[in-house]
Amino acid sequence: MMRSNVARKIEPEPRPEAATQQVGRVVRAADGAFVVACGAAEIEARRAVSCMVEPEADDVVLVSVVPGRGAYILAVLERQGRDVSVVLDGDLRVTLPSGRFVVGAAEGVTFASGKEVGVVAGEVKVNARLGSVFVESLSYLGTAVQAEIEKAKVKAAALDASVERVVQRAKRVYRFVEELEQLRAERVDYVAKKNMSLRGENTLVTAEELVKLDGAQIHLG
Template structure:
């Protein structure tokens, strides 16, 4: 019984209200009515204390001092939820939402991954800046009023390409080359081909068929 009593006495703690007078890489220094203490932030105190904060500290009989909670902070001062090590927010049931009036930023020195059954992004304006992108999917469906693409090079490899447009315009400054096994152009009204010099050649047959053929 004496040994147990001694152990309980060693592990006792007194609580005081203190003010943070120093905060940095070297730890925290708090000022209480009983004196100044070099302290550590308790694992449950996720809000990182800052200079000037009113905090609740636990002074252990073994000599350690821990900041348990931030009680008050100057109005409008920024705050940071900080933890040394990996941190996971887990909800066995329910929904997690992040809401902010001025904005939400996600910053990572390495990777950011999102895994979900469905992802929806809604915004009035958006921008995406990446050095490289890879997309693997089964279906892409888009309804867009205007698309503008400026690129140094565009390469695509497709099994099939189908396009249905009302009007199509292409402006090629240098070379426009098509290589295919078969090419079929059909126009309901008129087809016009014009060039400074035009060459047509075939290995076997060249055929011109029409009600009238004008040469020259």
């Protein structure tokens, strides 16, 4: 069987027309649509995905005209004395396979969300000279809390705590109750190394079974 040595001629496919780039100035910007003046012509363009800075009127931009697709603003080249806004559609994910992610600002950093802000980390550190936290409803679940505070001041309309054990160590404790203080316990044990004083306009001691006074000297009256 003889093989044909005649090569089949392949006609090259027509090459698409190459994109062109121009520099222009934004004359109108509204709802994601932009009109860019390039020389004497005005071009309607969209912001390219890679252009994260939202173009504004009077910005000098780089425009790419793609045949069959339209025009895209690739970058904002110049802006005079105005803030810069990074605007993206959809979710944004920043991934670093290695290294650290650092955000620095001289005047301040603000995180704002209409729904949720989540922080997940093996360790969280917060260092600040002044701090202010306002939370309408707070839920905390943890194993241990250790705090070293020079001075703490708490103002609350109501404070409810339910714990299995409370241990407090202090050099001096002062309690000022304007109206009423109640203690309900199965057993109460007060021990003072020196003096214990109970004072009041009226003092009542009531026991169902036994009242015992024991001391080297007992003075009544």
